[in-house]
Amino acid sequence: MRGAAPYAAEFAFDGMVYAALVFSTIAKGRIVAIDTSAAESAPGFVHVMSHYNAPRMKPMMPWASSEKAAGNDALPIMQDDRIRWNGQPIAVVLAETQEQADYAASLVRATCEAEPATTSFAQAKANGTETAMLGGQPVHIEIGDAEAALATAAVSVDATFHTPYQNHNAIEPHAVTVAWHGDELEVHDASQSVAHNAWSLATMLGIDEHQVHVTSPYVGGAFGGKFMGTHQVLAAAASRLAGRPVRLALSRAGVYRLVGGRALTEQRLAIGAARDGRFVALIHTGTSTHIPGSPHPELAQFVSYSSYATDTLKIDLQWAYLDMVANAAMRAPGEAVGSFALESAVDEVAVALGMDPIELRIRNEPATDPLSGLPFSSRNIVKAWRAGAKRFGWERRNPTPRAVREGDWLIGMGCGAGSHMYAREPGGSARLTLAGDGTVEVAIAAHDAGMGTATVQTQIIAEQLALRPEQIELRLADSALPGLVPGVGSSQTTTAAATTVAAKHEVVAELLKLVRGDSPLAGLTADDVTPRDGGLAKIDDPGRHESYASILTRAGRDELTIDASGGNPTESEQYSMYSYGAMFCEVRVNAITGETRVSRLLGSMDCGRVMNARTAAGQFRGGMIMAMGLALTEETLYDERTARIMNPSLAEYHIPVHADVPKIDVIWTGIPDPHAPLGARGIGELSMNGTAAAIANAIYNATGKRVRQLPITLDKLL
Amino acid sequence: MYAKSGAIRINGTPVPPPDDPRVSLLDLLRETLGLHGTKKGCNQGGCGACTVLVDDERIVSCLALAVQYTGRDVVTIDALAGEDGLHPLQQAFIEHDGFQCGYCTPGQICSAIGMAGELERGVPSHVTSDLSAKRIELTDDELRERMSGNLCRCGAHNGIVSAIAQTHRAGQLSPRSSTKARRAAR
Numbered sequence: 001m002r003g004a005a006p007y008a009a010e011f012a013f014d015g016m017v018y019a020a021l022v023f024s025t026i027a028k029g030r031i032v033a034i035d036t037s038a039a040e041s042a043p044g045f046v047h048v049m050s051h052y053n054a055p056r057m058k059p060m061m062p063w064a065s066s067e068k069a070a071g072n073d074a075l076p077i078m079q080d081d082r083i084r085w086n087g088q089p090i091a092v093v094l095a096e097t098q099e100q101a102d103y104a105a106s107l108v109r110a111t112c113e114a115e116p117a118t119t120s121f122a123q124a125k126a127n128g129t130e131t132a133m134l135g136g137q138p139v140h141i142e143i144g145d146a147e148a149a150l151a152t153a154a155v156s157v158d159a160t161f162h163t164p165y166q167n168h169n170a171i172e173p174h175a176v177t178v179a180w181h182g183d184e185l186e187v188h189d190a191s192q193s194v195a196h197n198a199w200s201l202a203t204m205l206g207i208d209e210h211q212v213h214v215t216s217p218y219v220g221g222a223f224g225g226k227f228m229g230t231h232q233v234l235a236a237a238a239s240r241l242a243g244r245p246v247r248l249a250l251s252r253a254g255v256y257r258l259v260g261g262r263a264l265t266e267q268r269l270a271i272g273a274a275r276d277g278r279f280v281a282l283i284h285t286g287t288s289t290h291i292p293g294s295p296h297p298e299l300a301q302f303v304s305y306s307s308y309a310t311d312t313l314k315i316d317l318q319w320a321y322l323d324m325v326a327n328a329a330m331r332a333p334g335e336a337v338g339s340f341a342l343e344s345a346v347d348e349v350a351v352a353l354g355m356d357p358i359e360l361r362i363r364n365e366p367a368t369d370p371l372s373g374l375p376f377s378s379r380n381i382v383k384a385w386r387a388g389a390k391r392f393g394w395e396r397r398n399p400t401p402r403a404v405r406e407g408d409w410l411i412g413m414g415c416g417a418g419s420h421m422y423a424r425e426p427g428g429s430a431r432l433t434l435a436g437d438g439t440v441e442v443a444i445a446a447h448d449a450g451m452g453t454a455t456v457q458t459q460i461i462a463e464q465l466a467l468r469p470e471q472i473e474l475r476l477a478d479s480a481l482p483g484l485v486p487g488v489g490s491s492q493t494t495t496a497a498a499t500t501v502a503a504k505h506e507v508v509a510e511l512l513k514l515v516r517g518d519s520p521l522a523g524l525t526a527d528d529v530t531p532r533d534g535g536l537a538k539i540d541d542p543g544r545h546e547s548y549a550s551i552l553t554r555a556g557r558d559e560l561t562i563d564a565s566g567g568n569p570t571e572s573e574q575y576s577m578y579s580y581g582a583m584f585c586e587v588r589v590n591a592i593t594g595e596t597r598v599s600r601l602l603g604s605m606d607c608g609r610v611m612n613a614r615t616a617a618g619q620f621r622g623g624m625i626m627a628m629g630l631a632l633t634e635e636t637l638y639d640e641r642t643a644r645i646m647n648p649s650l651a652e653y654h655i656p657v658h659a660d661v662p663k664i665d666v667i668w669t670g671i672p673d674p675h676a677p678l679g680a681r682g683i684g685e686l687s688m689n690g691t692a693a694a695i696a697n698a699i700y701n702a703t704g705k706r707v708r709q710l711p712i713t714l715d716k717l718l
Numbered sequence: 719m720y721a722k723s724g725a726i727r728i729n730g731t732p733v734p735p736p737d738d739p740r741v742s743l744l745d746l747l748r749e750t751l752g753l754h755g756t757k758k759g760c761n762q763g764g765c766g767a768c769t770v771l772v773d774d775e776r777i778v779s780c781l782a783l784a785v786q787y788t789g790r791d792v793v794t795i796d797a798l799a800g801e802d803g804l805h806p807l808q809q810a811f812i813e814h815d816g817f818q819c820g821y822c823t824p825g826q827i828c829s830a831i832g833m834a835g836e837l838e839r840g841v842p843s844h845v846t847s848d849l850s851a852k853r854i855e856l857t858d859d860e861l862r863e864r865m866s867g868n869l870c871r872c873g874a875h876n877g878i879v880s881a882i883a884q885t886h887r888a889g890q891l892s893p894r895s896s897t898k899a900r901r902a903a904r
Contacts, residue, residue, distance in 0.1 A: 001808045001817075003755015003795035003824045010754040098749065099740040171759045171767055171871050172821040220757070220821025221871050252760040450819025450872045614815055622818065622873025650764035650869060657866040659859075661875040 005218045009175035011188040013245035016177070017046045018098040019238060020105035021231075021250075022091040023257050024083045027323040027643040028117035031081040031090060031110060038107040039093055044100030047242035048108070050091040054078040055237050057204045060228070063295035063329075067427070070196035070228040072260060073326035074293035077204075077233050083112060085291075085325045086644040087257030089230060092238045094246060117323040119643035121264055121289060124320035129287055132297045132317040139299060141371070144312030146270075149281035153272025156281075157348040160268055161341035162709040163300075165289075165636040166629075167261035168330055169655055170449075172220020174255055178235045179245035184211045185236055191216040191477075192226045192447050198479035200228045201236055214479040219449035223626070224329035226449070230258050256648030261636060263289045263298035263327035265337050269345040277355050277363045279310040284342060290319035294326040300338030303689070306576060307342065307419060309366035324643045331626055332688035335420060340630070340710060343416035343693030348706065357697070358385050358394065358582075361417055369576035377575035377675040380606040381417065384582040384669055388415075388604025391667060392584040401704035409588040411599075412702025416585075418690030422577030422673075422681045424569040428495035431482040432461075432503045434511075434560040438534050438549040440465060441473045443481040444499070446492055451684055452615025457496055459612055460678060464504040465548075466531035482563060493611070493684075498566030498677035504531065506562040511536060511548065514555035520544040521551075571675045579607040579681045583624070585694040589702045594714030596699060598628055602665040603687050609672035609679035616683055620666040623687030628656045631692035632711050724788035728753070729797035735785045743787055744768045744779040747794060755795040755824050759869070766868035769825040769832070770794045774893035776832025778867075793897045795824035798831075806890035807831065810881035818872035829868045830882045834891035836864070856886050 024031075036048045057079060060071035075084060083090070091108050095101035118124050132139040150156055177188040185207070191197050191214065198212040205212075219226060235248035250258060265288045272281035284304035288297065301315045330336075350357035362382050368375055389395070397413040398404050404411040430444040442461055448454045454474055462469045475481055508526050515521045521529060521536055521544060529536045535547035552560060571577065586600035603620050610616045633654040637646045647653050666687075672679025692710065699717070700706050707716045725732035726743075728751065736746055744761070747753040747770070756779060759767030763781040770779045771793040798805040807827050810816070817823045837856060842849045845863045854860065861879055870878065885891045 001804060001811060001820075001823065002799050003753075005820055006754065007757075007821065009758070010748070012752075097738065097741075098745060099738055103740075169871055170819070170821075171765060171869060172757070172819070173759065219819060221819040223871070249758070252762065252764075450817075452818070618815055618818055618872070618874065618877070621876060625873035625875060626871075649762060650760045651762065655869060655871060656875075657869060658862040658875055658879060659866040661862070661873075663876055 007172055007218050007220055008177060008188050008190040008216065009247060009249040011177040013177070013179045016245040016247055017094045017096060017242060018101045019235060019246050019248040020093045020101035021089045021254055022093065022105050022108045022110065024086060024088045024090050024112065025644070026083055026112050026114045027086040027119050029083045029112050029114040031083060032113050033111045034091055035109040039104040042100065042104040042107055044096040045104045046094040046096060046244065047238065048091055048093050049078065049238045049241050051078045051080055053241065055240060057233065057237060061200055061203065062293060068196040068199035070193045070200060072294060072296065072328045073291060077230055085323055086642055087325060089234060089258065092234050094238055094242050094244070117643065118321060119323060120640035121320060124289065124322045125287060127321070129318035129320045132288065132299065132319045134297055134299060139297065139301065139315065139317040141313065141315040146281045146283050146312035146314035149312040150270050150272040150283060153280050154275045155349060155352045156270065156272045157345050157352060158270040159345060159348065159708055160266065161344065163265045163337040163340060164710060165261060165264050165638060166330060166634050167256055167636050167653060168223040168225030169650065169653065170221030170223060170225060173250045173252055174226060174229060174231055174259060175249035176232045176235045177247045178239050180240055183207060185213070187212065187214040187232065187236070189214050189216045189232060190219050190226055192219065192222045192449060193228060194447070194477050194479040197228050197232060201232060204233055205236060212479065216447060216477040219447060222449040223331045224333065225259050225261070252650060253648040256645050257325065260325040260327040262330040262333070262337065265298060265300050267300050267338070267341040269341045271345050271349050273349050273353060277353055277360045279308055279364050281312045282308060282310040283314040285314065285316040287318040287320050289322050289327065291324065291326045292321060296327050296329050296333060298327060299334035300341065302334050303338040303342050303419065305371050306366070306369050306578065307417065308364040309370060313370065322643065324638065331623065332420065332685035336627065336630060336688040336692065339416065339418050339689040340692040340696065343690055344696050344708065347414065347693070347697040347700065357415055358389055361385065372576060374574065374576040377571065377577040378608065378671060378673040379578070379580065380669045380671050381580040381582060384580060384604040384606040387667060387669070388582040388584055388602055391604065391665065392602045394584065397701070401701055408591050410591050410702040411586065411588050412698045412700065413586050414694045414697025414701050416583050416690035416693030416697060418581035418583055418686060419578045420682065420686040420689060422494065422572065422579065422676060424494040424498055424572065426568045427565065428499045429563060429565040430499045430503055431561065431563050432507065434507065434548055434552065436549055436552050436558050438547060439471045439473065440467060441475065443475045444496060446496055447477050451619060452612060453492065455615055456493065456611045460497060460500050464500055464531065465507065467534055493680060493682050494676060495566060497680055499564055501677050502566050503562065503564035506564045508536065510560055510562055511551050514551050514557060516554050519546050519551070519554065521546050566677065575675050577673070577676065577681065579605070579683060579686045581605045581686050581690050583690040583694040585698040587695060587698040587702055589699060589717060594717035596632055596712065596714065596717065598660070598695060599662055601662060605666065605668040605686065606671065607668060607683045607686060608676055608681035610668055610670060611680055617666050619684050620687040621664045623685065624664055624691045625656050625661055627688050627691030628660065628695065630710060631695040635711055726784065726787045726790060726792060728792045729794060735788050739783060739785050741784050742780050743782040743784045743792070746784040747779065753794055753796050757821050757824055759822065766829055767822050767825040769829040769868065771828055771832055771893060771897060774835050774897060776829050795828055798827065798896060805896060806888065807881065807885045810885045814877040814881035814884070815874065816877035816881040817874050822868060822870045826868045826870070826878055829865060831891060831893050831896045833864045834886060835893040838892065856883065
């Protein structure tokens with residue numbers, strides 16, 4: 001609030017130099033020569049790195065290829081003369097100031113030999129696609145004969161949906177400040193994954209993991225875009241070559257060139273329904289853009305795995321390969337764009353049946369998980385629909401399209417369902433140190449990029465140990481910390497919650513070992529006591545209480561340290577676990593210009609226990625606003641001739657601004673999940689899902705126009 | 719030619735202009751002076767994260783060449799809090815949950831204060847209905863329109879807008895009162 005929080009580009013070292021990148025301007029080919037003579041004679045020039053002199057490094061390690069791998073591709077970085085995408089960094093120029101580095105970089109002349117490249121989606125599909133893989137399995141599922149059931153269904157919808165490339169656009173551009181101390185590397189990073197990045201850098205540079213120290217105390221937004229990237233490796237390598245600390249802060253255009261976003265998708269969504277609304281066929285197939293070796297499938301079809309009961313189901317995802325920067329995970333990967341298609345199609349079925357779209361959804365509620373047959377751990381989407389409909393005034397909606405008008409403005413209401421799978425990663429751990437004064441230090445390599453992680457973790461540790469939040473000192477986002485949270489998306493909360501519960505049990509057990517014969521707790525076992533008022537108390541006789549400080553003091557101990565781990569997520573093997581959202585939208589569409597304004601938004605969530613109402617509401621609103629961008633304005637434009645991004649800029653890539661954002665209402669069922677640690681499921685990505693469909697369905701209700709291609713810009717409504 | 723003489727007053731302290739005329743006011747603040755409160759989001763005037771107050775008007779400091787600001791009075795987020803605590807708008811941002819990651823926050827706050835000055839001067843916006851009005855009411859539409867140059871990606875818009883509205887209603891958003899302490903200090 002005072003501007004004092006240090007972000008990655010705000011750490012400084014003595015003798016630090018600034019980096020500027022030179023990017024390729026072709027999509028595919030080889031570098032014939034790089035002439036750096038003019039750059040080298042520019043004022044302030046310090047060093048230049050290219051494939052001619054870069055240290056030998058192993059390629060990037062993509063997500064899931066190892067416990068701490070966190071890259072978006074498997075490509076070598078500045079190790080050969082190959083150009084693999086338009087915008088690939090081909091040289092790093094170091095100079096005494098950023099201005100000097102930028103100027104010197106502008107003087108580098110690269111001669112490249114272009115080769116035929118795949119630069120458009122149409123061309124990529126024509127080249128032939130491959131069935132996408134998820135967890136080593138091809139993404140192709142068939143239950144019954146969905147095509148036949150569709151053909152004979154009383155009512156059917158069969159439509160194709162398109163969603164564009166998108167970029168995360170965290171307001172803080174990626175940046176890293178690095179220094180070598182002998183063979184030890186110090187890295188101040190803007191990252192969602194410090195422990196992963198320390199391991200990744202060490203592996204790529206050929207040093208030990210413990211020789212790399214990564215911190216990331218403040219992150220200016222991430223949204224899935226700030227894991228392990230190319231720029232951290234380039235900065236570390238260039239720093240080693242030059243023998244100077246290096247700051248590498250990507251320009252906004254540089255972020256677009258180096259860090260991919262959401263892949264482009266084309267989806268076929270077909271639903272066959274009986275007259276009473278029951279689904280007899282659900283077909284969700286399609287194609288996503290991809291590069292070989294990328295770990296992110298952009299699995300739009302995932303939303304159709306468990307959303308609805310259906311007699312027959314067909315799922316298939318194909319990958320079409322382009323010569324472009326690898327796509328990344330972007331807030332609710334796959335689900336955000338998949339729920340747009342699925343929930344738009346459900347709305348079309350409701351129109352075809354003349355049925356209320358909420359009632360149609362409720363009619364198709366599955367009793368158990370449609371694919372696995374597992375029971376749901378806690379599924380209260382119907383309650384969320386009812387509560388949301390009441391709050392939003394859904395009964396005032398006129399189901400006839402283009403029937404409500406105020407002057408030039410057509411007004412409509414729409415809804416859409418969202419879901420997000422519960423995930424808890426194995427191996428989460430934390431170190432907890434209870435001090436003699438009764439305070440606790442908790443070290444956990446989790447991250448807070450604005451989600452409220454620090455607030456919520458402090459709160460749940462305080463609650464579990466019956467301490468006040470100010471008695472907790474939480475240490476986060478430092479790879480040297482002993483605690484690890486392997487899941488760094490929305491599974492972070494659940495993973496850390498399990499760890500905290502385990503920590504509580506450890507603390508109780510260890511403290512009881514220290515209890516002396518004259519203690520009020522003497523003779524009690526772990527089953528008899530619980531944390532209470534900054535100490536332990538007998539559950540059925542709270543008068544028998546001793547404070548943590550007293551237990552430690554009487555035992556002659558300064559502190560007690562425990563390492564706790566949440567164990568394996570066996571709950572996910574026994575139950576189908578998701579969070580749910582019922583999303584409502586009202587739009588006003590100008591009948592003359594096609595301009596769309598979202599006038600009201602409501603999210604009615606069923607997400608397990610809400611740990612902190614304030615930060616949860618912030619997460620829900622944030623996802624809904626990003627989904628407004630998905631629905632209406634956001635698109636990364638690639639030149640289909642060259643695969644170069646044409647709008648790598650916040651001026652030309654339009655994220656929602658204040659004027660676009662109405663007051664957003666969020667409510668939740670508050671029903672804890674009995675099978676999740678502390679009853680909580682992750683929430684950060686949930687509200688991205690279903691919102692874009694709610695907007696598109698509201699636009700249909702307002703105008704009678706069904707737009708199946710995002711973003712729904714005004715030209716599509718004229 | 720640019721003026722090489724004179725100093726830039728930054729948060730009340732005279733600062734010599736940079737030798738390199740390419741240095742933006744933003745980079746002077748962040749790299750030369752170590753005043754990191756002002757943020758770099760796009761370096762092309764598209765996001766508003768670098769907004770500062772110059773003679774009580776808001777500008778995007780990434781599009782300002784530092785050498786052109788000699789003799790001018792620059793106030794940044796780093797100096798808005800006084801000895802008696804946070805600026806009322808900073809406090810309101812906390813109370814209204816007007817931020818998540820915090821990176822756009824300094825720009826939002828400086829921009830809102832500059833906006834209040836524009837209202838005082840009767841400068842109309844795209845949504846102002848009466849262009850000749852002496853006093854423009856800060857309606858919800860006015861506020862959101864006028865703050866749309868400050869992007870937020872986390873989605874804290876509702877909290878930002880209510881924090882600014884409350885501070886304005888309380889008569890505590892004016893640039894003159896906001897930067898008074900800084901001007902008195904020199």
